[in-house]
Every structure is written in structure tokens, then in C-alpha cells.
Amino acid sequence: MSSVLYDAPGPRAKRRNVILTVVFVVLLSLLLWWVWKLMDDKNQWEWKLWEPFTTSQAWTTYLLPGLANTLKAAGLAMVIALPLGALFGISRLSDHLWVRIPAGAVVEFFRAIPVLLLMLFANEFYDRYTAVSSEDRPLYAVVTGLVLYNASVLAEVVRAGILALPKGQTEAAKAIGLRKGQTMGTILLPQAVTVMLPAIVSQLVVIVKDTALGGVMIGFTELLNGRATLAAFYANVIPSFIVVAIIYIIVNFIITSFASWLEQRLRRRKKSTGAVIPAAAIGGSTATGGEGGGLPGLQTYVQKSDT
């Protein structure tokens, strides 16, 4: 295991690494033991608090419907926000001022407002001006809020990705006579999306987590909301939080794993085009991913096996 930041470990470094590792493991296990002990003192490991999660009803009544709603809202939001984000990202790069300026304004505006408020506004909007039934309204409102915010963030990601592509790509496309739309659709966008995949993925994870905001004020029965109802019945607040946190970790882990599999596939296919993305160009531009803030990982310093 070596990297540009340090030499391949020699005998002394190896010894030092072993010592550091041992110290680290000891400290970590002490910490874990202490946490375990404190929770045990407060009887948090008592079986009767955890037993409900072995019954099927706890899942079918409280958790699974919530998880289904979380996934439904997140899935819809992703499916709508991705193309919309691409559209706005491209619009901000338009040659026409009347396209660029409004697109920029929309993106900056929706990025600045908390998602919770967007959902609240959407809920009121659907109530006053549409005929969406009261069962569906929370879902519509949650999806709308998520789409408005995440499409704006994704727009910035896509824009940064396109800006980061080598100029030669556009020039070559022009040289063979492609029109502007063709250049964007067949040359720039596919490459930009591949390059920005890590940032896009962290945004998708943000979408899944942000569905939880829908349960706070507009009565969307997502996973966290289901947890509250469950904990009220079984009186096991802390175990219920732990179980729900694990569910979120698993769901998001599946998404990120799928994305990194996809990324590797696309990378392999891309090899022939030789598109090398100077990530510095992206870092220097005004904005990339939202919370993720991720740049395309070039994996120079950290080898694949670590990530």
C-alpha cells in the first residue's frame, strides 16, 4: 500500500503503523465499551425494548409503510430533479442572456431557502390551487420541495461538470458540424454527468434523508414519522432511533454502492475518449454539489481499495 503522500512503509514505519493501529484499536474499543456500559446502566439493552423489532407487526404497521413512503418520495424527486437539474444547468450556460439570467435566478433562489419551507409553500399551493386529494397532498408537497431544491443544486453540479470538460470536445464537435443542441446532448452532457457522478450521488443521498423533513410539519408519514408512532406504542425511544438510523444507512449504502458500480462501468467505457477532467477547474468554479460538495474523485492520492 503506497501513495504519493508517503513512501511504501519500511521495517520501522511498519512497526510504527502496528503500534499506532494497536493504540487506536484499544482506544476505540474502550470508547465503545464505555458507551455500551453507560447504556447498560440505563437499561437500554433490555430485551423487552428490542423485542418489538422481531415481531412482524412492528414492521408492517409502523416502519415499512414509512419506508415505502420515504422511498416513493425520494424516487420521484430523483427522477424529476435529475433531468430538470440538467436542463437548468445547461440553461445557465446558454448563449442567450434571456435564458441564462432567469435560469441563474431560479437556481440561486431555490438554493437559498430551507427545504422545509419549500415543502410548506408547496403544501399550501396544492391545497389552494389544485385538486390534489388530501391523502396525496403531503407526497406532492414533499416531492415538489425536494425537486425545487435539489434540481437547483444538481443544475450547479451539471454546469460545473460541463465547464470542466476540455475545450477540445466542443471544438471538435463544432468541426464535424454538430449543432449547439447536438453538441450538448451527445458530447458534453454525457461526459459531464459521468464526471460529476460522485457529486450527483451525494445529492441523491441528501434527497433520501431530506424526505424526513416532510414528517415534521406537513404530516407526510415517512420513516421517521413511523418511528415516532412506533415508539409511542412500545415505549422504546432510543432503540427505535437506532433501528431507524441503521435502515437509513443501509438504504443510502445501497444507493452509493450502485452508483460507484455505475461509475466504474462508465469510466471503463470512457477510456477510449481519453477525457481527462482537470478537477481544479471545477474546484475553482463558483459551485458544485450541495451538501456533498464533492468533486470528481481522480483517485490519485487514495487508491480505490480505500473508498
Add this chain to the structure above:
Amino acid sequence: MFDFLSEYDDPTLLGAFWVTIQLTLFSALGSLVLGTLLAAMRVSPVPLMRGFGTVYVNVVRNIPLTVIIVFTSLGLADIFLWTMGADDVKLQAFRLSILGFVAYTAAFVCEALRSGINTVPVGQAEAARAIGLSFSQVLRLIVLPQAFRSVIGPLANVLIALTKNTTVAAAIGVTEAAYLMKGMIEKEAQTLLIGAIFAFGFVVLTLPTGLFLGWLSKRLAVKR
């Protein structure tokens, strides 16, 4: 139309937004430090530290912030009886929420920084090692300063997201903007107007931050 605003004195509108600003600033500083440490761990020569950094980022980043914040209070305060050096419960909740924001945001800072480290040309690190600098020296003197400059843009996004994320602190009773907003909406039944006031407040907070840091990132960009 705005008469009702004067009825709220604990906190006032400006007072609530001031708490939001405080939460943001303290959490930003804390997460910058922790995030840098985590990023250093993720590129460090000790395999276990790399592993820990990876696991930390992938676990913390995948949990909804609400769960983390509620857990600081339910777990750290109620189970571990950790008062955070505060003799006042409100102050304790304030500090606990900062702890939660730091823990959460650090994962994002770490990832932004790590990609920043990737933008530093390999030759820089090679040259540094060639003149005999150790790992920590390479990182401290050569790589990180350049990495920081190239990720101001992404870090600005993390900061903006953090500003808006502080609204979650209302879940454990920190009297910041969202706390006041919920109280107002429950009492006034003017959801749209109240929502618009608070949305405006957040736009005022985040837009200038974004524009300033965008300008700064262009100014400080490492010319290559």
C-alpha cells in the same frame, strides 16, 4: 399585516436569527477542524485510520440530520448525562446541537477536502518528499494549503447547507429561526406570510455568503 411579529419576545425575530447565525458560525469552525482531521485520516499511512475515516464518513453522511441532533440530546444528555459544561438546559441544548452539526458537517467537509487534495498535482507531493519532508509535513505545508484554496467553492456550498440545516436544532428546543417559525404558524394561521418572512431571512443570510465565497474562490484559485 406584520403586527403579530411584535407579540413575540422570547425569542424575537432578530434574536432567533441571531441564534441561527451563532449556530452556523460555531458549527462551521468546528466542522472545518474535524473535517480536516478526517480528511488527513483518510489519506494517512496508517491503514486503520484510513478505515476509520471511511467508516465515519459513510455512516454519518447517511443518517438524517434530525436523527443525529435528537440523538445528541437523547443519548449524550439523557443517557450519558453529559451537561456540556452548561448549567442551563437551553444552553446545553445549544451546545449539543452544535456538536451534532459539527459531527455531521465534518463528513461533508472531509469529502470536499479529499477531492481538493486530489486536485493538487502529484508532482507537488513528489517534490516535497524528494526534499525529505515527512507525511505530516507534506500534508501540512504543501498539499493542504493548495487543497483548501481549490475547494472554497464546494466548502461554500457546505456552509450554505449548514446555515439552512441549523433549522433542525428546533427539534431539541434550541430557540433559533425555525423554532420561532413553528410557534408562529401554530398560533397565527398565516402560514404563507410567516413562511415568506423566514424564507426571506434565510435568503438574506445565504445569498451574500454564496456570492462572497464564490468571488473569493475565484480570487484564490491556484493558477496552473
Add this chain to the structure above:
Amino acid sequence: MKLRKVSAAAATALVLALTATACGGDNGDGDSGSDGGSTSGGDKIKVGIKYDQPGLGLKEPDGTFSGFDVDVATYVAKELGYEADQIEFVETKSADRENALEREDVKFIAATYSINDERAKLVDFAGPYLLAHQDLLVKADSDITKGTDLNGKTLCSVTGSTSAENVKKEIAPDAQLKEYGGYSECIAGLQSGAVDAVTTDDSILAGFASQENYKGQFKLAGLKLSNENYGIGVKKGDTATLDKINAALEKMVSEKAWETAVKDNFGPANYKNEPAPKIGDIVK
């Protein structure tokens, strides 16, 4: 190359679908508002309750609902002409109750909804159907016996609830206020010792105290810090429904169904409830 074409086509399809649904939203304006449940004779009636308050409104693992509010709501709905299987219970959280009525998401709300002047400006109240009091839940061995004992102690309540503020303002100014999103969290804190007392209506507290995991650990201080007149909320101006609900509540008391509901739900909690209040008789 193929993949790119496919993804481009998929993107186009999505954009089209998006615009289509956006248009679809506008078209259906005609039947707006019909889903709030029309007056009797309709198929279903939507009733707002709490899902997370044992003894009052609680979602059971088998998907049914239990509690005093649920029983009252079921009785009232029956008097309005809806059988038990025609009732659709909807969760109405405290902050959302007025809005849910205003939007006609639900026909009426029975969710520990205490009548006060501020709320009466926004919705109409039938009832009251129960008189509860704000109280403190403390550990069984606690020495808190009166409100002023709370000075210097930690008091827990739900974010935005007025009950804790009242205690702090009027009874124990030096009490420390801890807030959570739900009472379950407060009670977990009470159990672990981080919280000295939980405050809200005694009817709610009694329900939590009688849960299996907590049995015998807590007691009500019995302070009667306020009077909470639980009413059934209906949309402002819907006097037809209001009158029917009031008639139903009167009948419920006279038929002794009220007594039975009280015994079923508060009996296990050992909660000493007040006698059935008269309609319109709001105890200040």
C-alpha cells in the same frame, strides 16, 4: 453509444411526463374540495386524531386505533351516520390541527384539542367532552409535590407547547425547560433521570405512565395547574356539523357510553377523571 441514446431518450420521456402531470394538475379543478368528506350519506368520513398518545389516540401494531379520543370520535361518527368501517382516521399533529380543518382534510378533530380563545377564533368547537388538567409526571420516589418545587429542576415538554411556558412564567421561574418533538422522548428522559418532571395534560401523562415498560416507575403530582377543556374541532362556520356533534356528545353521556369509554381507556392508567362536562360549559 447505445447507452447514451437510451439515457437521452429516458430524459426526454421524463421531461414530457413531468409537463404532462403538471398540466394534469390544472385540469381537475372541478372536483376540488370533495375529498374532505361530504356531510352524512357519503362513503367515508375523515377524522383527525393523534397516533402517538396512549390512552387517548394510539396506533396499535395491528393497524387499529385505541384511546378515549378514538372512542369518542367513533361514537360521534356513528351518530353522524358512519359505521366504524367508514371512518378513516388521519393523524393531526398539534401544529397542524387548525390548518387541517381549514383545508377540509378532515371533517372533525378529536385529538386532545383543548378549547381556548385563540383557537376559537380559527375553528369552531363542539363539546367539551372531557375536562383535563395540566399536571406533572414525576418519578415514583420524587419529592416534587408542588409547582414551586420545580425551581432549579428540569422540566420537559413538547416544542412549542404552551404548558411548559406557563409553568415557567407563573409558577416556577427558575425551572429549566427542555424540549423535544414528542412526549415519548421526554418520558425516556424522565426514566433516565435527565429530566425531573414532564408537564402536559394529566390525561396524556396517565396514558404514558401506564405503559408496560414504565409501569410503577412514575406518578402524577396531581397539581391541577390549569383546566383543559377537550373539544371536538370543526371547520369555522360549519354549524350544521357542530350541532350534530354536540347532540351526539350529549347522547353519549346520557347513554353511559361515555362512562364505558372512560373506564376502558383511563381505568388501566388509574387516572381519576373529572365527571362528564356539560356541552358548552367551559371551565376557565
